[in-house]
Amino acid sequence: MSGLRIRGFYSGYPQRKVIENLSVPRLPRGKITVLLGPNGCGKSTLLRALAGLNPAQGELWLNGEELLALPFSRRAERVVYLPQSLPAGVHLHVLESIIVAQRASGGSGSEADVMALLEQLGIAHLALNYLDQLSGGQKQLVGLAQSLIRRPQLLLLDEPLSALDLNYQFHVMDLVRRETRRRNIITVVVVHDINIALRHAEHVLMLKQGRLIADGEPEQVITAQSLAQVYGVRGRIELCSQGTPQVLIDGLVAEPGL
Numbered sequence: 089m090s091g092l093r094i095r096g097f098y099s100g101y102p103q104r105k106v107i108e109n110l111s112v113p114r115l116p117r118g119k120i121t122v123l124l125g126p127n128g129c130g131k132s133t134l135l136r137a138l139a140g141l142n143p144a145q146g147e148l149w150l151n152g153e154e155l156l157a158l159p160f161s162r163r164a165e166r167v168v169y170l171p172q173s174l175p176a177g178v179h180l181h182v183l184e185s186i187i188v189a190q191r192a193s194g195g196s197g198s199e200a201d202v203m204a205l206l207e208q209l210g211i212a213h214l215a216l217n218y219l220d221q222l223s224g225g226q227k228q229l230v231g232l233a234q235s236l237i238r239r240p241q242l243l244l245l246d247e248p249l250s251a252l253d254l255n256y257q258f259h260v261m262d263l264v265r266r267e268t269r270r271r272n273i274i275t276v277v278v279v280h281d282i283n284i285a286l287r288h289a290e291h292v293l294m295l296k297q298g299r300l301i302a303d304g305e306p307e308q309v310i311t312a313q314s315l316a317q318v319y320g321v322r323g324r325i326e327l328c329s330q331g332t333p334q335v336l337i338d339g340l341v342a343e344p345g346l
């Protein structure tokens with residue numbers, strides 16, 4: 089079966105269970121899935137576990153192949169995880185760092201391909217800058233280029249927009265969506281901005297305390313009821329004048345007894 093299927097999945101740390109008995113029938117190929125949930129609910133733990141960077145038990149099927157049974161090197165050819173921040177102290181040019189990422193995944197290391205991707209991301213002018221001399225947002229864009237050039241089947245992006253301005257947030261989500269469709273891959277993106285999820289996601293997972301609360305199309309998952317249950321806020325979903333749904337937050341859900 090194509091797509092990603094998760095069954096009876098557990099992950100966490102020696103002193104702490106985080107993801108408990110998670111099952112997701114199917115994350116579709118060619119679509120962006122946004123993973124939502126409050127701070128500390130287990131979003132990064134889950135992405136790292138999907139990538140084989142955290143211990144996990146259960147079943148994890150990617151395009152019909154059981155990932156947990158694969159050696160780490162074969163799994164890393166199929167799954168790429170972009171962490172919230174790039175490792176510090178890497179003294180490489182942007183261009184070199186992406187060529188290294190491309191060669192590590194069996195690519196040709198072609199400078200022309202890398203430059204074309206940097207152009208698409210709007211950062212070709214940074215090609216000869218050192219990674220450790222970039223701004224936070226510039227580093228995020230380079231991290232995205234390093235991830236895309238590796239041509240994974242499953243792309244896991246952990247808060248890739250957190251340091252980006254409004255223009256780049258839109259540009260990056262648009263680009264990731266186009267590339268996800270063009271390459272027919274599965275992309276899972278963690279974001280905190282519900283309106284970005286409503287606008288750009290094609291599928292949404294909502295987590296609370298390591299458990300799946302909702303799974304489906306954005307407008308089915310992001311409702312006043314789920315916002316109250318998962319985030320403890322009173323919200324409304326309204327159509328703006330251009331027909332795009334928007335979440336408006338009116339306040340916090342009253343504590344019982346207050």
Ligand SMILES: Nc1ncnc2c1ncn2[C@@H]1O[C@H](COP(=O)(O)OP(=O)(O)OP(=O)(O)O)[C@@H](O)[C@H]1O
Pocket residue numbers: 101104106125126127128129130131132133134
């Ligand atoms: N290395 C670790 N060792 C032990 N516990 C950890 C570790 N990393 C995270 N945790 C705990 O696991 C839980 C889930 O953390 P995780 O980083 O997955 O949450 P998150 O949903 O990504 O949060 P945020 O939105 O704040 O980034 C938290 O309670 C956190 O304290």
